[in-house]
Amino acid sequence: MNNIQFLSDESVHQLLINLIKDEAITFRNAMEQTFEDFSAAGERQYQPDPSSATRPNCQQTLFRPFTSDSTAGTKLVVESAPNPDCKRNPLHGVLILLDGQGNPTGVLSAEEVTGYRTSMNAMGPFSWRKLGFEVKTITFVNPSKERVDKLIETVSDIDCVFCTTPSQKPLFPASYLIEGSISSRQPFVSAIGSWQPDMIELDPAMLHHAVIAESGYNLSSGEAQGAVLVDDQH
Structure with a gap:
Protein backbone atom coordinates (compact mmCIF):
# COMPACT_ATOMS: atom_id res chain seq x y z
CA MET A 1 0.00 0.00 0.00
CA THR A 118 -13.73 10.13 -24.71
CA SER A 119 -12.01 12.75 -26.86
CA MET A 120 -9.01 10.49 -27.53
CA ASN A 121 -11.40 7.80 -28.75
CA ALA A 122 -12.37 10.08 -31.60
CA MET A 123 -8.90 11.44 -32.34
CA GLY A 124 -7.58 8.20 -33.83
CA PRO A 125 -9.73 7.98 -36.97
CA PHE A 126 -9.99 11.77 -37.07
CA SER A 127 -6.22 12.05 -37.48
CA TRP A 128 -6.22 9.49 -40.29
CA ARG A 129 -8.04 12.01 -42.46
CA LYS A 130 -5.02 14.31 -42.24
CA LEU A 131 -7.09 17.40 -41.53
CA GLY A 132 -4.62 18.70 -38.97
CA PHE A 133 -3.85 22.32 -39.67
CA GLU A 134 -6.88 22.59 -41.96
CA VAL A 135 -9.09 23.08 -38.90
CA LYS A 136 -10.29 26.68 -38.92
CA THR A 137 -13.36 26.74 -36.69
CA ILE A 138 -14.93 24.59 -33.98
CA THR A 139 -18.64 24.93 -33.17
CA PHE A 140 -19.94 23.61 -29.84
CA VAL A 141 -23.64 22.79 -29.80
CA ASN A 142 -25.59 22.17 -26.61
CA PRO A 143 -29.21 20.92 -26.53
CA SER A 144 -30.79 24.39 -26.89
CA LYS A 145 -33.06 24.68 -29.90
CA GLU A 146 -31.48 27.94 -31.07
CA ARG A 147 -27.99 26.46 -31.34
CA VAL A 148 -29.27 23.29 -32.98
CA ASP A 149 -31.16 25.31 -35.60
CA LYS A 150 -28.03 27.34 -36.29
CA LEU A 151 -26.01 24.15 -36.76
CA ILE A 152 -28.54 22.79 -39.24
CA GLU A 153 -28.17 25.96 -41.30
CA THR A 154 -24.44 25.35 -41.74
CA VAL A 155 -24.29 21.54 -41.67
CA SER A 156 -23.73 21.33 -45.43
CA ASP A 157 -20.29 22.95 -45.10
CA ILE A 158 -18.51 20.92 -42.45
CA ASP A 159 -15.79 18.25 -42.42
CA CYS A 160 -16.35 16.67 -39.00
CA VAL A 161 -19.20 16.07 -36.57
CA PHE A 162 -18.55 14.84 -33.02
CA CYS A 163 -21.60 13.54 -31.13
CA THR A 164 -21.33 12.92 -27.38
CA THR A 165 -24.89 12.63 -26.15
CA PRO A 166 -26.88 9.80 -24.48
CA SER A 167 -29.70 10.33 -26.97
CA GLN A 168 -32.34 7.64 -27.45
CA LYS A 169 -33.16 8.80 -30.96
CA PRO A 170 -31.02 9.99 -33.89
CA LEU A 171 -29.80 13.55 -33.43
CA PHE A 172 -30.43 14.48 -37.07
CA PRO A 173 -31.54 12.71 -40.25
CA ALA A 174 -28.87 11.27 -42.54
CA SER A 175 -30.04 13.55 -45.34
CA TYR A 176 -28.53 16.57 -43.58
CA LEU A 177 -25.06 15.25 -44.36
CA ILE A 178 -25.60 12.95 -47.32
CA GLU A 179 -27.78 15.17 -49.50
CA GLY A 180 -26.63 18.53 -48.19
CA SER A 181 -22.87 18.09 -48.55
CA ILE A 182 -21.27 20.44 -51.07
CA SER A 183 -17.99 18.53 -50.96
CA SER A 184 -17.11 15.26 -52.68
CA ARG A 185 -15.45 14.18 -49.44
CA GLN A 186 -18.04 13.04 -46.93
CA PRO A 187 -17.63 14.39 -43.38
CA PHE A 188 -16.06 12.36 -40.60
CA VAL A 189 -18.73 11.56 -38.00
CA SER A 190 -17.91 10.32 -34.52
CA ALA A 191 -20.66 9.10 -32.18
CA ILE A 192 -19.29 8.12 -28.78
CA GLY A 193 -22.13 9.04 -26.45
CA SER A 194 -24.28 5.93 -26.90
CA TRP A 195 -23.03 3.72 -24.11
CA GLN A 196 -26.29 1.86 -23.45
CA PRO A 197 -28.17 -0.49 -25.85
CA ASP A 198 -31.20 1.83 -25.96
CA MET A 199 -29.14 4.86 -27.00
CA ILE A 200 -28.58 5.95 -30.59
CA GLU A 201 -27.08 9.15 -31.95
CA LEU A 202 -26.86 8.46 -35.68
CA ASP A 203 -29.54 7.77 -38.26
CA PRO A 204 -29.05 4.12 -39.40
CA ALA A 205 -29.30 5.36 -42.99
CA MET A 206 -26.03 7.20 -42.41
CA LEU A 207 -24.27 3.98 -41.42
CA HIS A 208 -25.65 2.24 -44.51
CA HIS A 209 -24.46 5.12 -46.69
CA ALA A 210 -20.99 4.97 -45.16
CA VAL A 211 -20.36 1.35 -46.11
CA ILE A 212 -21.65 1.65 -49.68
CA ALA A 213 -20.04 5.00 -50.51
CA GLU A 214 -17.73 4.76 -53.52
CA SER A 215 -15.67 7.82 -52.65
CA GLY A 216 -14.37 6.58 -49.31
CA TYR A 217 -11.55 4.32 -48.21
CA ASN A 218 -11.91 1.07 -46.30
CA LEU A 219 -8.90 0.50 -44.05
CA SER A 220 -9.33 -3.27 -43.81
CA SER A 221 -9.92 -4.04 -47.50
CA GLY A 222 -8.20 -1.11 -49.20
CA GLU A 223 -11.27 -0.65 -51.40
CA ALA A 224 -12.82 2.68 -52.35
CA GLN A 225 -15.70 2.26 -49.94
CA GLY A 226 -16.59 3.81 -46.67
CA ALA A 227 -16.21 2.18 -43.26
CA VAL A 228 -17.90 2.12 -39.86
CA LEU A 229 -15.48 1.72 -36.94
CA VAL A 230 -16.72 0.28 -33.63
CA ASP A 231 -14.95 -0.48 -30.37
CA ASP A 232 -16.85 -3.71 -29.81
CA GLN A 233 -18.49 -5.89 -32.47
CA HIS A 234 -20.53 -7.88 -29.91
Whole structure:
Protein backbone atom coordinates (compact mmCIF):
# COMPACT_ATOMS: atom_id res chain seq x y z
CA MET A 1 0.00 0.00 0.00
CA ASN A 2 2.99 2.33 0.41
CA ASN A 3 3.32 2.72 -3.37
CA ILE A 4 -0.31 3.58 -4.10
CA GLN A 5 -0.91 7.06 -5.54
CA PHE A 6 -4.03 9.19 -5.60
CA LEU A 7 -4.64 11.73 -8.36
CA SER A 8 -7.50 14.21 -8.02
CA ASP A 9 -9.34 15.60 -11.05
CA GLU A 10 -7.28 18.77 -10.74
CA SER A 11 -4.03 16.78 -10.81
CA VAL A 12 -5.15 14.73 -13.80
CA HIS A 13 -6.20 17.91 -15.59
CA GLN A 14 -2.82 19.54 -15.02
CA LEU A 15 -1.00 16.46 -16.27
CA LEU A 16 -3.05 16.11 -19.44
CA ILE A 17 -3.63 19.74 -20.38
CA ASN A 18 0.12 20.37 -20.33
CA LEU A 19 1.06 17.55 -22.66
CA ILE A 20 3.21 18.81 -25.52
CA LYS A 21 2.35 17.75 -29.06
CA ASP A 22 4.62 14.69 -29.16
CA GLU A 23 3.32 13.51 -25.79
CA ALA A 24 -0.29 13.93 -26.92
CA ILE A 25 0.44 11.90 -30.07
CA THR A 26 2.05 9.16 -27.96
CA PHE A 27 -1.02 9.16 -25.74
CA ARG A 28 -3.29 8.93 -28.77
CA ASN A 29 -1.25 6.09 -30.27
CA ALA A 30 -1.50 4.15 -27.00
CA MET A 31 -5.28 4.59 -27.08
CA GLU A 32 -5.40 3.37 -30.69
CA GLN A 33 -3.39 0.27 -29.77
CA THR A 34 -5.73 -0.42 -26.86
CA PHE A 35 -8.78 -0.29 -29.12
CA GLU A 36 -7.08 -2.49 -31.71
CA ASP A 37 -6.19 -5.04 -29.04
CA PHE A 38 -9.75 -5.00 -27.73
CA SER A 39 -11.56 -5.14 -31.05
CA ALA A 40 -9.31 -7.25 -33.25
CA ALA A 41 -6.54 -8.89 -31.23
CA GLY A 42 -8.37 -11.03 -28.71
CA GLU A 43 -8.42 -8.85 -25.59
CA ARG A 44 -12.22 -8.70 -25.56
CA GLN A 45 -12.45 -12.24 -24.18
CA TYR A 46 -10.61 -11.20 -21.02
CA GLN A 47 -12.77 -8.18 -20.25
CA PRO A 48 -15.67 -8.57 -17.77
CA ASP A 49 -18.95 -7.18 -19.02
CA PRO A 50 -19.83 -3.71 -17.73
CA SER A 51 -22.88 -3.43 -15.51
CA SER A 52 -25.01 -0.84 -13.80
CA ALA A 53 -27.46 -0.58 -10.92
CA THR A 54 -30.37 1.85 -10.78
CA ARG A 55 -32.06 2.64 -7.49
CA PRO A 56 -35.75 3.64 -7.09
CA ASN A 57 -34.75 7.32 -6.91
CA CYS A 58 -33.05 6.95 -10.35
CA GLN A 59 -29.53 7.15 -8.94
CA GLN A 60 -27.41 5.03 -11.25
CA THR A 61 -24.08 3.40 -10.44
CA LEU A 62 -21.87 2.23 -13.31
CA PHE A 63 -19.27 -0.53 -12.98
CA ARG A 64 -16.60 -0.78 -15.69
CA PRO A 65 -13.98 -3.47 -14.89
CA PHE A 66 -10.96 -4.11 -17.12
CA THR A 67 -7.87 -6.34 -17.25
CA SER A 68 -4.59 -6.79 -19.11
CA ASP A 69 -1.68 -9.19 -18.71
CA SER A 70 -0.01 -6.73 -16.31
CA THR A 71 -2.82 -4.72 -14.71
CA ALA A 72 -6.43 -4.88 -13.61
CA GLY A 73 -8.89 -2.34 -12.35
CA THR A 74 -12.33 -0.86 -12.49
CA LYS A 75 -14.06 2.45 -12.98
CA LEU A 76 -16.89 3.18 -10.57
CA VAL A 77 -19.12 6.12 -11.47
CA VAL A 78 -22.27 7.44 -9.83
CA GLU A 79 -24.93 9.40 -11.70
CA SER A 80 -26.87 11.10 -8.94
CA ALA A 81 -30.63 11.12 -8.60
CA PRO A 82 -32.29 14.08 -10.37
CA ASN A 83 -32.64 17.31 -8.43
CA PRO A 84 -36.11 18.80 -7.81
CA ASP A 85 -35.71 20.74 -11.07
CA CYS A 86 -35.15 17.40 -12.90
CA LYS A 87 -31.52 18.23 -13.64
CA ARG A 88 -28.67 15.96 -12.61
CA ASN A 89 -25.33 16.78 -11.06
CA PRO A 90 -22.17 15.87 -13.02
CA LEU A 91 -21.02 12.28 -12.81
CA HIS A 92 -18.44 11.55 -10.12
CA GLY A 93 -16.37 8.45 -9.51
CA VAL A 94 -12.97 6.81 -9.27
CA LEU A 95 -10.61 4.58 -11.22
CA ILE A 96 -8.94 1.88 -9.16
CA LEU A 97 -5.74 0.31 -10.56
CA LEU A 98 -3.97 -2.90 -9.52
CA ASP A 99 -0.75 -4.51 -10.70
CA GLY A 100 -0.57 -8.06 -12.04
CA GLN A 101 -0.30 -9.41 -8.50
CA GLY A 102 -3.40 -7.60 -7.31
CA ASN A 103 -1.55 -4.92 -5.37
CA PRO A 104 -3.25 -1.49 -5.44
CA THR A 105 -1.13 0.99 -7.41
CA GLY A 106 -3.38 3.97 -8.02
CA VAL A 107 -6.69 5.69 -7.45
CA LEU A 108 -7.77 8.43 -9.86
CA SER A 109 -10.81 10.67 -9.85
CA ALA A 110 -12.81 9.59 -12.89
CA GLU A 111 -14.29 12.82 -14.29
CA GLU A 112 -11.25 14.29 -15.98
CA VAL A 113 -9.93 10.92 -17.14
CA THR A 114 -13.29 10.11 -18.75
CA GLY A 115 -13.36 13.41 -20.62
CA TYR A 116 -9.93 12.88 -22.13
CA ARG A 117 -10.56 9.22 -22.84
CA THR A 118 -13.73 10.13 -24.71
CA SER A 119 -12.01 12.75 -26.86
CA MET A 120 -9.01 10.49 -27.53
CA ASN A 121 -11.40 7.80 -28.75
CA ALA A 122 -12.37 10.08 -31.60
CA MET A 123 -8.90 11.44 -32.34
CA GLY A 124 -7.58 8.20 -33.83
CA PRO A 125 -9.73 7.98 -36.97
CA PHE A 126 -9.99 11.77 -37.07
CA SER A 127 -6.22 12.05 -37.48
CA TRP A 128 -6.22 9.49 -40.29
CA ARG A 129 -8.04 12.01 -42.46
CA LYS A 130 -5.02 14.31 -42.24
CA LEU A 131 -7.09 17.40 -41.53
CA GLY A 132 -4.62 18.70 -38.97
CA PHE A 133 -3.85 22.32 -39.67
CA GLU A 134 -6.88 22.59 -41.96
CA VAL A 135 -9.09 23.08 -38.90
CA LYS A 136 -10.29 26.68 -38.92
CA THR A 137 -13.36 26.74 -36.69
CA ILE A 138 -14.93 24.59 -33.98
CA THR A 139 -18.64 24.93 -33.17
CA PHE A 140 -19.94 23.61 -29.84
CA VAL A 141 -23.64 22.79 -29.80
CA ASN A 142 -25.59 22.17 -26.61
CA PRO A 143 -29.21 20.92 -26.53
CA SER A 144 -30.79 24.39 -26.89
CA LYS A 145 -33.06 24.68 -29.90
CA GLU A 146 -31.48 27.94 -31.07
CA ARG A 147 -27.99 26.46 -31.34
CA VAL A 148 -29.27 23.29 -32.98
CA ASP A 149 -31.16 25.31 -35.60
CA LYS A 150 -28.03 27.34 -36.29
CA LEU A 151 -26.01 24.15 -36.76
CA ILE A 152 -28.54 22.79 -39.24
CA GLU A 153 -28.17 25.96 -41.30
CA THR A 154 -24.44 25.35 -41.74
CA VAL A 155 -24.29 21.54 -41.67
CA SER A 156 -23.73 21.33 -45.43
CA ASP A 157 -20.29 22.95 -45.10
CA ILE A 158 -18.51 20.92 -42.45
CA ASP A 159 -15.79 18.25 -42.42
CA CYS A 160 -16.35 16.67 -39.00
CA VAL A 161 -19.20 16.07 -36.57
CA PHE A 162 -18.55 14.84 -33.02
CA CYS A 163 -21.60 13.54 -31.13
CA THR A 164 -21.33 12.92 -27.38
CA THR A 165 -24.89 12.63 -26.15
CA PRO A 166 -26.88 9.80 -24.48
CA SER A 167 -29.70 10.33 -26.97
CA GLN A 168 -32.34 7.64 -27.45
CA LYS A 169 -33.16 8.80 -30.96
CA PRO A 170 -31.02 9.99 -33.89
CA LEU A 171 -29.80 13.55 -33.43
CA PHE A 172 -30.43 14.48 -37.07
CA PRO A 173 -31.54 12.71 -40.25
CA ALA A 174 -28.87 11.27 -42.54
CA SER A 175 -30.04 13.55 -45.34
CA TYR A 176 -28.53 16.57 -43.58
CA LEU A 177 -25.06 15.25 -44.36
CA ILE A 178 -25.60 12.95 -47.32
CA GLU A 179 -27.78 15.17 -49.50
CA GLY A 180 -26.63 18.53 -48.19
CA SER A 181 -22.87 18.09 -48.55
CA ILE A 182 -21.27 20.44 -51.07
CA SER A 183 -17.99 18.53 -50.96
CA SER A 184 -17.11 15.26 -52.68
CA ARG A 185 -15.45 14.18 -49.44
CA GLN A 186 -18.04 13.04 -46.93
CA PRO A 187 -17.63 14.39 -43.38
CA PHE A 188 -16.06 12.36 -40.60
CA VAL A 189 -18.73 11.56 -38.00
CA SER A 190 -17.91 10.32 -34.52
CA ALA A 191 -20.66 9.10 -32.18
CA ILE A 192 -19.29 8.12 -28.78
CA GLY A 193 -22.13 9.04 -26.45
CA SER A 194 -24.28 5.93 -26.90
CA TRP A 195 -23.03 3.72 -24.11
CA GLN A 196 -26.29 1.86 -23.45
CA PRO A 197 -28.17 -0.49 -25.85
CA ASP A 198 -31.20 1.83 -25.96
CA MET A 199 -29.14 4.86 -27.00
CA ILE A 200 -28.58 5.95 -30.59
CA GLU A 201 -27.08 9.15 -31.95
CA LEU A 202 -26.86 8.46 -35.68
CA ASP A 203 -29.54 7.77 -38.26
CA PRO A 204 -29.05 4.12 -39.40
CA ALA A 205 -29.30 5.36 -42.99
CA MET A 206 -26.03 7.20 -42.41
CA LEU A 207 -24.27 3.98 -41.42
CA HIS A 208 -25.65 2.24 -44.51
CA HIS A 209 -24.46 5.12 -46.69
CA ALA A 210 -20.99 4.97 -45.16
CA VAL A 211 -20.36 1.35 -46.11
CA ILE A 212 -21.65 1.65 -49.68
CA ALA A 213 -20.04 5.00 -50.51
CA GLU A 214 -17.73 4.76 -53.52
CA SER A 215 -15.67 7.82 -52.65
CA GLY A 216 -14.37 6.58 -49.31
CA TYR A 217 -11.55 4.32 -48.21
CA ASN A 218 -11.91 1.07 -46.30
CA LEU A 219 -8.90 0.50 -44.05
CA SER A 220 -9.33 -3.27 -43.81
CA SER A 221 -9.92 -4.04 -47.50
CA GLY A 222 -8.20 -1.11 -49.20
CA GLU A 223 -11.27 -0.65 -51.40
CA ALA A 224 -12.82 2.68 -52.35
CA GLN A 225 -15.70 2.26 -49.94
CA GLY A 226 -16.59 3.81 -46.67
CA ALA A 227 -16.21 2.18 -43.26
CA VAL A 228 -17.90 2.12 -39.86
CA LEU A 229 -15.48 1.72 -36.94
CA VAL A 230 -16.72 0.28 -33.63
CA ASP A 231 -14.95 -0.48 -30.37
CA ASP A 232 -16.85 -3.71 -29.81
CA GLN A 233 -18.49 -5.89 -32.47
CA HIS A 234 -20.53 -7.88 -29.91
